[in-house]
Amino acid sequence: MDSFLFGLIAGSFVSIGAYSVLIGDNPLSKFTEHLYTGILGGYIFATNWDYIRSNCVNNIAQGQIIYVVALALSLMLLSRLKPEWVWMSRYPVALTVGVGLGLAIRTTVMAEFLSQITATVLPLTNINNLVMVIGTVTATAYFIFRTEMKGAYEYVHKTGRVFLLAAFGVTYGQTVSFRFELVIGRLVDMLRPEVIWYTALMLVLVAAGLAYGYRTGKIKWYSGR
């Protein structure tokens, strides 16, 4: 059996473990979740250390002494592990937030504020443009303004709400399809011809194990509501 097929079978087994949580919390699902977080934690640890080693430690070794500051700031972040030293972590956090916010704001003005407003300036010659202009203005007003809802503003507010509801409804429909695609993506690998019998066997074993656990009271049975 080659490593690719073995990988698919292993993946199928652990997926069944993860899906078993749908019946209710059980030892297999908890084992799978902890296995997942453990391996992922180790992976994140190793790859981020590799990044720091390649792009900071190596730079220092090559004579770019300024990166000592970056290393020091990174170590100061670890001070969060000890409550008395938490004050040290404020410096790298302050720098990160300042740079991040500055980078986001400087282009938000153009990309998301002015560009979107410019795109809304449309000739009111057809129903689509009318919908776009009215929808944008009323939805923005609904979002931002806190004026009392009286008189004409009440209609602005209600219209904005309709457009936002339409947006959320469309997003919900798209989200439902997206969630199905996630399951299909997993099932496609689990139900491949070369893997399906291993999947079926694992399902039978898990079902038998869980049934035994529920009958003997070793695993708590959750009601379906």
Added chain:
Amino acid sequence: MQIPIIITSVAGILMILEYFFPMPDAVTGFNVTLRSFVAIISAAALILGTVVLSIFHVRKVGERKSEWMYSIVYVVSFVATALLGLGSVRNEIFLWIYSNMTSPIGAALYSLTAFYITSAAYRVFRARNWSAGVLLVCSFIVLLMLIPIGAILLPPVVPIGSWLRNYPSGAGFRGMIIGTSLGVMGLGVRVFAGRQKEHLGIREEKVGEQ
């Protein structure tokens, strides 16, 4: 306390000024260095996250808290994976474990929401009033538009759904984008002015307080 606030403000303002005005090379070079530092600090923050989680699980095992046996699974898998990766992130076993154990579990866990969303839709998604009705009708039309059989069973859903997505929904999201961009700009002004310090773990000052 003042120094971190000053660091935030100076770093942020330098980033903004560099974008809108010609700056001397020394300032541009300094900004490049700052951005490079932030990438390194971000990597360190992720390492910190994994360390904090590991300490939690080690303590759970040590103190024999409820379900401590599962924490052993965490610790063993974390240590094994980290050691393999620290050797080389291109190690074949390291990548195999990641691709064939973590990835499928992650995909399966993420996909659980499909079941919850369907169950919730059956129990809760009701056209109780006109607002819920708008939500229900729009989501219905768009979902039928997306599945190929929807276009065959009800051909009008395709042009209607496409129009809904482009125009009313597009207008709604545009309003949200404009609103949130104003919010981001307002937040930036508050943070750079030192009026908002939550990122440093300090609660916002009330008016009248020192």
Added chain:
Amino acid sequence: MSIVDKLLDMDQRIIYALMFIALAFPILFPVMLPMDIQDYSRQAFDFADGIQAGSIVIVEGGLTAATYPQGGPGLVAQIVHMLSNDVKLVFFSLGTEQNVWTATAIEAALDKLPAGVSAENGVDWVHLGYVPGQESGVAALANNIRSVLNVDYFGTPLNSITLMDGVNDATAFAAVLWWGGSEGSIPWGVRQFVTPFGIPMTGMCTTNEVPNYTPYINAGQLQGLIGGVRGSAEYEYLIKMPGPALGQAMATNFGGLLWAVLVILGNILYFVKRTQEGG
């Protein structure tokens, strides 16, 4: 308890089981139906097809284990498309998980390339690897690549990679192809590549995020959008390279129908119960 109450209080595990069957059935017994090409997908394809031969394009690989089945086939198709058109590709990722899946997509694409298409690592494509810092990382990369990366994904120093000769910021790129998956990162690309440098960009996102980015398409900031598995299937169809995405797109049929039936049933039962209670 009346039949209406029993149905409304149904154990949700029954719904889960029905959903499993509805999603698994079309995978085991595929049903192919005709499918239109959506306008955003065609726009994204036409944009990519129009990129000049010899140009260098930057590709953000943001797919994870969960989203690779949906976006992976489309990304593979686009890589094949670009390399076949002699467009050079520079990949990067914003997460450690995404990093690996981008490499997986590149490998899958190289296997599918037609004979005679040049695809040498370092000459026709390069995978820069992981860039931490989210939007700050993107900004740093766009302004000075070597400020955040010294080596590529395989550990090769950037200064020894032929394709990276003279390439150190966004101005070297003719276009941006942002395969963001479910990262929610397309606005970062728009803010840090499109707006400051004027570089045109298309995106890929999961199906649920498509409405979020329609304003960017309408404003001309995005030149098309590939949405979820359907978008991937459409891209595969447009470059005439059949792949796994079409089967997956078809598999959503029964799940979607089941959801629709359950929502209608739930509403009918709700209104019947409300009528019975005199509401």
